[in-house]
Amino acid sequence: MPLPQTEAPGRLQAELMSRGLRMTRQRRIILSVVETAKQHLDASQILRKARKLDSQVDRVTVYRTLSLLKRHGLIDELDLMHMQGEKHFYERRPQRDHIHMACLRCGKISEFESNLFDRLKGQIQRDCQFHIVVTRLEVGGYCAQCRTASAA
Amino acid sequence: MPLPQTEAPGRLQAELMSRGLRMTRQRRIILSVVETAKQHLDASQILRKARKLDSQVDRVTVYRTLSLLKRHGLIDELDLMHMQGEKHFYERRPQRDHIHMACLRCGKISEFESNLFDRLKGQIQRDCQFHIVVTRLEVGGYCAQCRTASAA
DNA sequence: ATCTAGTTGCAAGTGTGTTGCAATAAGATT
Protein backbone atom coordinates (compact mmCIF):
# COMPACT_ATOMS: atom_id res chain seq x y z
CA MET A 1 0.00 0.00 0.00
CA PRO A 2 1.63 3.20 -1.16
CA LEU A 3 1.95 6.05 1.25
CA PRO A 4 0.37 9.43 0.62
CA GLN A 5 3.72 10.48 -0.65
CA THR A 6 2.29 12.39 -3.56
CA GLU A 7 1.05 15.10 -1.25
CA ALA A 8 3.04 18.30 -1.35
CA PRO A 9 6.27 17.12 0.27
CA GLY A 10 6.40 19.96 2.74
CA ARG A 11 9.29 22.18 3.56
CA LEU A 12 10.75 19.97 6.26
CA GLN A 13 11.00 16.97 3.99
CA ALA A 14 12.45 19.06 1.17
CA GLU A 15 14.99 20.59 3.54
CA LEU A 16 16.16 17.25 4.86
CA MET A 17 16.45 15.74 1.40
CA SER A 18 18.40 18.73 0.14
CA ARG A 19 20.86 18.01 2.90
CA GLY A 20 21.40 14.52 1.62
CA LEU A 21 19.49 12.70 4.34
CA ARG A 22 17.52 9.58 3.56
CA MET A 23 13.79 9.95 3.41
CA THR A 24 12.33 6.90 5.11
CA ARG A 25 8.71 5.97 5.54
CA GLN A 26 8.93 6.78 9.25
CA ARG A 27 10.54 10.16 8.73
CA ARG A 28 7.95 11.18 6.19
CA ILE A 29 5.20 10.39 8.67
CA ILE A 30 6.82 12.15 11.60
CA LEU A 31 7.59 15.20 9.49
CA SER A 32 4.04 15.43 8.28
CA VAL A 33 2.76 15.24 11.84
CA VAL A 34 5.04 18.07 12.90
CA GLU A 35 4.22 20.13 9.83
CA THR A 36 0.47 19.86 10.10
CA ALA A 37 0.31 20.29 13.88
CA LYS A 38 -2.19 22.94 14.91
CA GLN A 39 -0.61 23.35 18.33
CA HIS A 40 2.59 22.60 20.19
CA LEU A 41 3.06 18.85 20.47
CA ASP A 42 5.37 16.88 22.72
CA ALA A 43 7.21 13.72 21.73
CA SER A 44 4.54 11.32 22.97
CA GLN A 45 1.77 13.20 21.19
CA ILE A 46 3.81 13.13 18.01
CA LEU A 47 4.31 9.39 18.45
CA ARG A 48 0.58 8.84 18.93
CA LYS A 49 -0.35 10.84 15.85
CA ALA A 50 2.35 9.14 13.81
CA ARG A 51 1.07 5.72 14.81
CA LYS A 52 -2.38 6.60 13.61
CA LEU A 53 -0.87 7.02 10.17
CA ASP A 54 1.36 3.98 10.45
CA SER A 55 1.42 1.77 13.51
CA GLN A 56 4.96 0.80 12.64
CA VAL A 57 6.65 3.86 14.09
CA ASP A 58 8.77 3.47 17.17
CA ARG A 59 9.15 5.86 20.07
CA VAL A 60 12.90 5.89 19.57
CA THR A 61 12.54 6.95 15.95
CA VAL A 62 10.41 9.90 17.01
CA TYR A 63 13.09 11.02 19.46
CA ARG A 64 15.84 10.54 16.92
CA THR A 65 13.95 12.43 14.24
CA LEU A 66 13.14 15.33 16.55
CA SER A 67 16.74 15.55 17.58
CA LEU A 68 17.77 15.51 13.94
CA LEU A 69 15.39 18.33 13.07
CA LYS A 70 16.61 20.31 16.06
CA ARG A 71 20.24 19.83 15.10
CA HIS A 72 19.45 21.12 11.65
CA GLY A 73 17.64 24.12 13.04
CA LEU A 74 14.37 23.14 11.40
CA ILE A 75 12.32 22.97 14.58
CA ASP A 76 12.47 24.73 17.92
CA GLU A 77 12.14 23.08 21.27
CA LEU A 78 9.94 24.73 23.89
CA ASP A 79 9.52 24.10 27.59
CA LEU A 80 6.43 26.24 28.02
CA MET A 81 7.49 27.01 31.56
CA HIS A 82 7.27 23.33 32.54
CA MET A 83 3.61 23.64 33.29
CA GLN A 84 2.90 20.05 32.30
CA GLY A 85 5.76 18.17 33.84
CA GLU A 86 9.07 18.04 32.07
CA LYS A 87 7.76 17.61 28.57
CA HIS A 88 9.32 19.40 25.65
CA PHE A 89 7.22 20.79 22.86
CA TYR A 90 8.13 21.33 19.26
CA GLU A 91 7.21 23.70 16.48
CA ARG A 92 8.56 24.40 13.02
CA ARG A 93 11.09 27.18 13.20
CA PRO A 94 9.28 30.30 12.05
CA GLN A 95 10.60 33.04 9.79
CA ARG A 96 10.64 35.42 12.67
CA ASP A 97 11.18 34.46 16.30
CA HIS A 98 8.27 34.89 18.65
CA ILE A 99 7.63 34.92 22.35
CA HIS A 100 5.61 32.23 24.12
CA MET A 101 3.34 33.31 26.92
CA ALA A 102 1.95 30.64 29.20
CA CYS A 103 -0.99 31.41 31.46
CA LEU A 104 -0.33 29.88 34.85
CA ARG A 105 -4.07 29.64 35.51
CA CYS A 106 -5.74 28.33 32.37
CA GLY A 107 -2.65 26.96 30.67
CA LYS A 108 -3.27 28.75 27.40
CA ILE A 109 -0.20 29.39 25.28
CA SER A 110 -0.14 32.56 23.22
CA GLU A 111 2.47 33.86 20.85
CA PHE A 112 3.70 37.35 20.25
CA GLU A 113 6.06 38.90 17.74
CA SER A 114 7.79 42.11 18.62
CA ASN A 115 10.14 44.57 17.04
CA LEU A 116 11.65 45.16 20.44
CA PHE A 117 12.52 41.48 20.60
CA ASP A 118 14.25 41.68 17.23
CA ARG A 119 16.15 44.76 18.40
CA LEU A 120 17.09 43.05 21.67
CA LYS A 121 18.62 40.18 19.73
CA GLY A 122 20.57 42.67 17.68
CA GLN A 123 21.81 44.31 20.83
CA ILE A 124 22.97 40.97 22.25
CA GLN A 125 24.89 40.15 19.09
CA ARG A 126 26.57 43.56 19.09
CA ASP A 127 27.18 44.28 22.76
CA CYS A 128 28.15 40.74 23.76
CA GLN A 129 29.82 39.73 20.53
CA PHE A 130 27.64 36.67 20.73
CA HIS A 131 26.59 34.93 17.55
CA ILE A 132 22.98 33.90 18.11
CA VAL A 133 21.85 30.56 16.72
CA VAL A 134 18.62 30.02 18.63
CA THR A 135 16.56 31.91 21.18
CA ARG A 136 13.80 31.01 23.56
CA LEU A 137 11.78 33.62 25.40
CA GLU A 138 9.08 32.20 27.58
CA VAL A 139 6.86 34.20 29.87
CA GLY A 140 4.68 32.87 32.66
CA GLY A 141 1.84 34.88 34.08
CA TYR A 142 -1.88 35.54 33.72
CA CYS A 143 -3.68 36.11 30.47
CA ALA A 144 -6.30 38.82 29.95
CA GLN A 145 -9.25 36.48 30.57
CA CYS A 146 -7.83 35.02 33.75
CA ARG A 147 -6.91 38.44 35.11
CA THR A 148 -10.45 39.72 34.81
CA ALA A 149 -11.87 36.40 35.98
CA SER A 150 -9.86 36.45 39.18
CA ALA A 151 -10.59 40.14 39.72
CA ALA A 152 -14.32 39.42 39.61
CA MET B 1 27.07 19.87 67.14
CA PRO B 2 25.37 23.16 66.52
CA LEU B 3 24.97 24.37 62.99
CA PRO B 4 26.56 27.57 61.76
CA GLN B 5 23.23 29.15 62.33
CA THR B 6 24.71 32.32 63.76
CA GLU B 7 25.97 33.31 60.35
CA ALA B 8 24.00 36.04 58.68
CA PRO B 9 20.77 34.16 57.97
CA GLY B 10 20.64 35.19 54.36
CA ARG B 11 17.77 36.63 52.48
CA LEU B 12 16.22 33.34 51.45
CA GLN B 13 15.98 32.06 55.00
CA ALA B 14 14.62 35.38 56.24
CA GLU B 15 12.06 35.42 53.45
CA LEU B 16 10.81 31.93 54.16
CA MET B 17 10.57 32.55 57.90
CA SER B 18 8.69 35.79 57.34
CA ARG B 19 6.16 33.74 55.44
CA GLY B 20 5.62 31.51 58.43
CA LEU B 21 7.44 28.47 57.12
CA ARG B 22 9.38 26.22 59.46
CA MET B 23 13.12 26.55 59.34
CA THR B 24 14.51 23.06 59.56
CA ARG B 25 18.13 21.98 59.68
CA GLN B 26 17.81 20.62 56.14
CA ARG B 27 16.28 23.75 54.74
CA ARG B 28 18.94 25.94 56.28
CA ILE B 29 21.61 23.87 54.59
CA ILE B 30 19.93 23.77 51.21
CA LEU B 31 19.25 27.50 51.32
CA SER B 32 22.84 28.27 52.17
CA VAL B 33 24.03 26.13 49.27
CA VAL B 34 21.77 27.99 46.88
CA GLU B 35 22.70 31.37 48.31
CA THR B 36 26.42 30.90 48.19
CA ALA B 37 26.52 29.20 44.79
CA LYS B 38 29.03 30.79 42.46
CA GLN B 39 27.39 29.31 39.39
CA HIS B 40 24.14 27.75 38.30
CA LEU B 41 23.60 24.46 40.08
CA ASP B 42 21.21 21.66 39.31
CA ALA B 43 19.32 19.57 41.86
CA SER B 44 21.92 16.82 42.10
CA GLN B 45 24.76 19.28 42.53
CA ILE B 46 22.81 21.01 45.27
CA LEU B 47 22.26 17.66 46.95
CA ARG B 48 25.96 16.84 46.80
CA LYS B 49 26.98 20.17 48.27
CA ALA B 50 24.32 19.93 50.95
CA ARG B 51 25.53 16.48 51.97
CA LYS B 52 29.02 17.81 52.44
CA LEU B 53 27.60 20.08 55.10
CA ASP B 54 25.33 17.42 56.57
CA SER B 55 25.16 13.91 55.21
CA GLN B 56 21.63 13.66 56.52
CA VAL B 57 19.94 15.46 53.65
CA ASP B 58 17.73 13.50 51.34
CA ARG B 59 17.32 13.92 47.60
CA VAL B 60 13.57 14.33 48.04
CA THR B 61 14.05 17.18 50.47
CA VAL B 62 16.17 19.02 47.95
CA TYR B 63 13.48 18.68 45.32
CA ARG B 64 10.77 19.73 47.72
CA THR B 65 12.74 22.75 48.91
CA LEU B 66 13.56 23.89 45.40
CA SER B 67 9.93 23.58 44.43
CA LEU B 68 8.98 25.58 47.52
CA LEU B 69 11.42 28.35 46.67
CA LYS B 70 10.18 28.40 43.12
CA ARG B 71 6.55 28.61 44.20
CA HIS B 72 7.45 31.56 46.38
CA GLY B 73 9.26 33.27 43.56
CA LEU B 74 12.56 33.27 45.44
CA ILE B 75 14.52 31.35 42.84
CA ASP B 76 14.34 31.01 39.08
CA GLU B 77 14.58 27.79 37.16
CA LEU B 78 16.76 27.70 34.06
CA ASP B 79 17.13 25.15 31.30
CA LEU B 80 20.24 26.64 29.76
CA MET B 81 19.17 25.40 26.36
CA HIS B 82 19.30 21.77 27.52
CA MET B 83 22.95 21.55 26.75
CA GLN B 84 23.59 19.06 29.53
CA GLY B 85 20.66 16.72 29.25
CA GLU B 86 17.38 17.61 30.86
CA LYS B 87 18.75 19.13 34.02
CA HIS B 88 17.27 22.26 35.51
CA PHE B 89 19.44 24.90 37.07
CA TYR B 90 18.59 27.34 39.79
CA GLU B 91 19.60 30.82 40.84
CA ARG B 92 18.32 33.33 43.35
CA ARG B 93 15.84 35.60 41.69
CA PRO B 94 17.68 38.83 40.93
CA GLN B 95 16.42 42.39 41.31
CA ARG B 96 16.36 42.76 37.60
CA ASP B 97 15.77 40.00 35.10
CA HIS B 98 18.64 39.01 32.90
CA ILE B 99 19.27 37.03 29.79
CA HIS B 100 21.23 33.77 29.78
CA MET B 101 23.50 33.11 26.85
CA ALA B 102 24.83 29.60 26.40
CA CYS B 103 27.77 28.96 24.12
CA LEU B 104 27.08 25.84 22.10
CA ARG B 105 30.80 25.20 21.70
CA CYS B 106 32.47 25.80 25.08
CA GLY B 107 29.36 25.62 27.22
CA LYS B 108 30.03 28.89 28.97
CA ILE B 109 26.98 30.65 30.39
CA SER B 110 27.00 34.43 30.38
CA GLU B 111 24.43 36.85 31.64
CA PHE B 112 23.25 40.13 30.22
CA GLU B 113 20.93 42.85 31.47
CA SER B 114 19.26 45.08 28.98
CA ASN B 115 16.94 48.03 28.94
CA LEU B 116 15.43 46.69 25.77
CA PHE B 117 14.49 43.55 27.65
CA ASP B 118 12.78 45.58 30.33
CA ARG B 119 10.94 47.55 27.67
CA LEU B 120 9.96 44.36 25.87
CA LYS B 121 8.37 43.04 29.05
CA GLY B 122 6.48 46.30 29.41
CA GLN B 123 5.25 45.95 25.87
CA ILE B 124 4.02 42.42 26.50
CA GLN B 125 2.10 43.48 29.58
CA ARG B 126 0.49 46.36 27.70
CA ASP B 127 -0.13 44.97 24.24
CA CYS B 128 -1.16 41.49 25.31
CA GLN B 129 -2.84 42.43 28.57
CA PHE B 130 -0.71 39.72 30.10
CA HIS B 131 0.34 39.97 33.72
CA ILE B 132 3.91 38.75 33.83
CA VAL B 133 5.01 36.66 36.81
CA VAL B 134 8.21 35.13 35.52
CA THR B 135 10.28 35.30 32.35
CA ARG B 136 13.02 33.20 30.88
CA LEU B 137 15.07 34.34 27.92
CA GLU B 138 17.74 31.91 26.87
CA VAL B 139 19.97 32.30 23.88
CA GLY B 140 22.11 29.63 22.29
CA GLY B 141 25.01 30.49 20.00
CA TYR B 142 28.72 31.16 19.97
CA CYS B 143 30.56 33.40 22.41
CA ALA B 144 33.22 35.90 21.40
CA GLN B 145 36.12 33.55 22.17
CA CYS B 146 34.68 30.62 20.29
CA ARG B 147 33.82 32.76 17.29
CA THR B 148 37.37 33.94 16.87
CA ALA B 149 38.74 30.51 17.70
CA SER B 150 36.73 28.82 14.96
CA ALA B 151 37.55 31.63 12.51
CA ALA B 152 41.27 30.96 13.06
C1' DA C 1 20.07 -6.57 -9.30
C1' DT C 2 23.54 -5.49 -5.96
C1' DC C 3 25.85 -2.99 -2.49
C1' DT C 4 26.70 -0.14 1.52
C1' DA C 5 26.06 2.98 4.87
C1' DG C 6 22.42 5.35 7.05
C1' DT C 7 18.28 4.08 9.62
C1' DT C 8 15.13 1.44 12.39
C1' DG C 9 13.12 -1.39 16.29
C1' DC C 10 13.71 -3.83 20.27
C1' DA C 11 15.13 -4.30 24.92
C1' DA C 12 17.41 -2.69 28.52
C1' DG C 13 19.21 1.19 30.86
C1' DT C 14 19.84 6.12 32.77
C1' DG C 15 18.51 9.99 35.25
C1' DT C 16 15.35 13.33 36.94
C1' DG C 17 11.66 14.16 39.46
C1' DT C 18 7.27 12.43 42.25
C1' DT C 19 4.20 10.06 45.70
C1' DG C 20 2.41 7.44 49.87
C1' DC C 21 3.13 7.08 54.36
C1' DA C 22 5.06 6.42 58.92
C1' DA C 23 8.43 8.74 61.83
C1' DT C 24 10.29 13.12 63.26
C1' DA C 25 10.80 17.77 64.92
C1' DA C 26 9.71 23.05 64.61
C1' DG C 27 7.50 26.33 66.86
C1' DA C 28 3.31 27.50 69.43
C1' DT C 29 0.91 26.73 73.82
C1' DT C 30 0.69 25.90 78.46
Add this chain to the structure above:
DNA sequence: AATCTTATTGCAACACACTTGCAACTAGAT
Protein backbone atom coordinates in the same frame (compact mmCIF):
# COMPACT_ATOMS: atom_id res chain seq x y z
C1' DA D 1 10.45 22.85 80.53
C1' DA D 2 6.93 19.62 79.08
C1' DT D 3 3.28 19.05 75.78
C1' DC D 4 0.94 19.42 71.56
C1' DT D 5 -0.08 20.07 66.70
C1' DT D 6 1.03 19.85 62.32
C1' DA D 7 4.50 20.84 58.85
C1' DT D 8 8.40 18.41 57.32
C1' DT D 9 11.43 14.59 56.50
C1' DG D 10 13.26 10.05 54.76
C1' DC D 11 12.50 5.86 52.75
C1' DA D 12 11.00 3.01 49.14
C1' DA D 13 8.71 2.55 45.27
C1' DC D 14 7.14 4.63 41.36
C1' DA D 15 6.48 7.46 36.90
C1' DC D 16 8.20 9.16 32.96
C1' DA D 17 11.24 11.29 29.40
C1' DC D 18 14.83 10.14 26.98
C1' DT D 19 19.14 7.22 25.57
C1' DT D 20 22.08 3.33 24.05
C1' DG D 21 23.83 -1.14 22.03
C1' DC D 22 23.17 -3.87 18.48
C1' DA D 23 21.26 -6.86 14.97
C1' DA D 24 18.09 -6.43 11.13
C1' DC D 25 16.52 -3.59 7.52
C1' DT D 26 16.29 -0.43 3.54
C1' DA D 27 17.07 4.09 0.79
C1' DG D 28 19.44 5.51 -2.71
C1' DA D 29 23.69 5.00 -5.29
C1' DT D 30 26.22 1.98 -8.57
